[in-house]
Amino acid sequence: MIYYLKLAFGRPKEIYKAKDMKKRHLAAIVALLIFFVTILNMVLIFPTINSIKSDGKEIANDLPEFSVADGTLKAEEGESYIHQTNTFLFFFDPDNQTSSNEIDQNMERLQVPIGIGLFEEEVYVNLSGFVMETPYSQMDDFDNETIQGIFNELGDFSIISYIISFVILYIGLGLFTLFDLLFIILFANLFSRVLRSNLTFKENIKIAIVSALMPTLAVEIASVSNLLSTYTFELKILLSLFFFYLTIKEMSKIKPKAS
Template sequence: MSLIQLAKHAFFNFPQLKEARKIGLGKIIAYILLLSSLSAIPITFQVLQIFKDIQTDGQEIAKQIPDFSIADGKLKTDNAEKGFIYQTDSIIFTFDPEGRRTPEDVSKDMVGNFLSVGLLSEELIVSLPSNDATTSILGSNQFELLYTDLTDANLLNGKMLRNILANQQLPWWVFVVIFIVALYPSFLSLIASILIATLFGNIYCRFRQVRYSFLDNLKITTLCVTLPVVVATIVHALTYTFDSSTFVLLSTLFIFTRAVRPEKNIT
């Protein structure tokens, strides 16, 4: 039985999934990548939506930015502009030429927003949400750029910043990059679910005296995870708070018990 036929059986004929043990390991790995790609789609669109929200809010913030320049490592305004804080749905923007705020203040402002940006008197601050993913990938959730570190201070001024924010467009390759980044945790999460389900499946097979090897059970489990991943992907696309990992694991275990259950002989 081919892998495509088994994938069809994964939706309505669970006992046939035991035939997956005859499929080559290379095809099984490719199938896991295919399922991971499917589960990465909702994450990709969610992240894209965040980028679009930031783009829209950035255009709104652009209208609020006054004329300024950088001189002697400090932020200078052309008309003695006072500082202000402007908040949108995704961004909190701080403009502080008077030096009243600190980088810590900018970071603390970020409550319920995705991004906090501060043009302070001596540095530019960008703060992202503080979580394990941000820390592990970027090393820090806050980035600071001293104006004295700029090779050309004329590169940063009010007109330039307004033009960047007002005219920015997301290039097509951003979608590809986001998808690849989303694919990595999706693949790891799916691999973890399959391995855990296989371990429990081995125990179940021993109790039921089903003599399959660990590799056999791994292949069967990979096909058993098909329906849970499809359902989880659909639900995840509708709600961000769905615990897909737990659902996929428990559903896969249930389908596995149906797939490897010995057939009863009718005499």
Template sequence: MTLFQGFRFALTDFKKLIQAVLFPFWKVILYALFLAGLLVVPLLVEFGETVANLKADAQTITEQMPEFDIQDGALNTQATEGEIYLTDHLIVTFDPAGKRSTEAVIGDAVGNIIAVGLLPNELVIGLPDNAMAESFFDAGHLEIPYTSADMEGFNTATLKEAVHLRIPLWVYLLLFLLVLYPVLLNFLISVLIITLGAHLYTRLRLLRLLFSATFKIVVFASTLPVLVMVALNLLGINYNQLLLMTILTLLVFARVIRAFRQAMTPPPK
């Protein structure tokens, strides 16, 4: 049985999944990597939708903002009053007079809102309060002084150009690789938990399968549950992933063991 056949049997012919015990362990891990990759797809789709929403909001806001540029480390504009622009995903503070503090701008980033502040001497970006943001950025926010070489000459035109840029493909590939490892790790932990229950089931059915053999079958038996989880994630439906995966995988595993026992039972004379 090839890995492709294993995938096909996991969807159409459960009883043949018993052949998974013949796979070397590295092939089983490779198949688990494939399933983890499928689970990453909804995350990439969600990322793409989030980026599209942010771009649309940012384009709307930049059309309303007054002309400005960054020169000699300061925000220059003919506008005398600041403004706060609100959308479903962004809160942008344009504050040449310095009436709002850095902390106030950062405090706007609540829930899934991203806060941006064009203050007199620095650009402030407040990110949503989550572990991922804090792992990449100090304290979950960025403070970029206008004295930075990258900010010199930054103006309304460059801002409008930036919010119309398309996200390059390599960003999605990089995100896929970054997310794949924790998803694979979480998937393997779930499979190990399910394998414990599946191995107990084989003992109750008086089958002496090695734990490693049970693990291999469970990995392939989780194919259909993974596809169901991918579909639910794409639809944005909330559910207990471990519970759903456990129930569906054990149902498939039970079908495999039942078919194997029937094949091993000699016909009555």
């Protein structure tokens, strides 16, 4: 496996030699690629985790007293307001002056990952697109102390929490990475046919995946470093196909085409 990694990052023109790679080495390379992609994205969310802790305490300190009676939020001295931090967009709205759609739109506009709304009859939570709406009628002993306790405990992650987060992120990013590789493989197979390489589909798969290693990691690093935010999917495909093209052309110089 180390040999093929050296080809990918040191001798890209010789990546065609990966056509003879064993299946277990291919699986190990894909697993390792996903591992490094996950590590890079974990580094990206660490500052967010730290912000969640401080921002949560900030919102908890400003929260007015309220209670829930008959499934309705009651706040005698609390008026509707919006509290924005780096990680939260918090709507306290017992008068129903806003809506969940307004939270969603402002989250997208302000690039805030977590949106929370305490409305007259329900709690609305948007976690980067994952939405939960819970009526107060389904909740017991819900008041300002409940919310303050939740916000004050946010960000207090243990080692176990980080491990669980890594596993969840590994699975999620693994699916996205496999999706990217699938497109790269399909386009690479078409490239191979156009170039008349006489490679089998399985051989194209191996060469395409090794060709995708450097572009995938390079694009991920650029994204984490805020050097790149758009067209990352397209860039991964184009760069991977470029390396695939280079190595197939190099192979054609060594291995004559079949007559």
